[in-house]
Amino acid sequence: MSAIDGFGTKLKRGDGGSPQNFTEIGEITQVGGPSLSRETYESTTHGSPFGWRTFIGGLKDGGEVSADVNYDPSVHDILAADFEDKDPRDYQLVFPDPETTTWTFEAILTGLESSAPFDDKLTATLGWKVSGKPTLG
Template identity: 30%
Template sequence: MAGNSQAMTGLGIVIAMKATANATTYTDIGEPTDITPPQSMDDEIEVTHYNSPNGTKEFIGGLTDPGECTFTINYIPDGATERLILGAKALRKPRGFKLTWPNGVTWTFDLLIRGFQPTAPLNDRLTAEVTGRVSGSVVITPAPSGGA
């Protein structure tokens, strides 16, 4: 007989960023509603040669592209989160981010904020989507012992 599922929802995820390049702490991003974490993809390098088995292409792994991270927030024009994000975007340099999953596992990475897109529907909440490019590795840290 199969055991109980360990599936979880995203409720409780926290996404935070360093307010300045030299900050040692993270500031929570206000009211995130949808987060797409970075997807790490390796480049492929073709190494096919005249004697490749069965005339089939061969590949090896190349550099890792850490991908993009996007998230949507409830948008408050000129709010603290907007000022934090647009301030980092204006500098055109990666900023430290931390994603804390509901079970306490954390992903930390540097993110170059490239896009900030508010939307204003007639009969719904204001939102803004933030798009960034990860620079360098994503560091995954297990939850603290006895944590969530």
């Protein structure tokens, strides 16, 4: 197995239409997630084998997606409107592997923080909370 270069990964935003059209969110410098997790519930009893705690799986959580961008208000201001929207929107995270593996998920924009240093470029950090089950395909 060989490593895959992350350069060329794309984060896309759905337009809410039917059929859904996805547009790339430009100027992404870093993207992470979804950060899947699952609750566990302890199921240990006095009869648990060899005195080891036992667990069962509980609810799953799609976690969060984060992205850093070279902030361009003309490109990214549409995301400010997403922040005002309480309903999830469809997004895709497309990897640059030969199969173009894609995470498709609904998410709510939960964070949009811009930064304007006097001696560097404009940047922004974006965060989404995934709603429901993300699909890897």
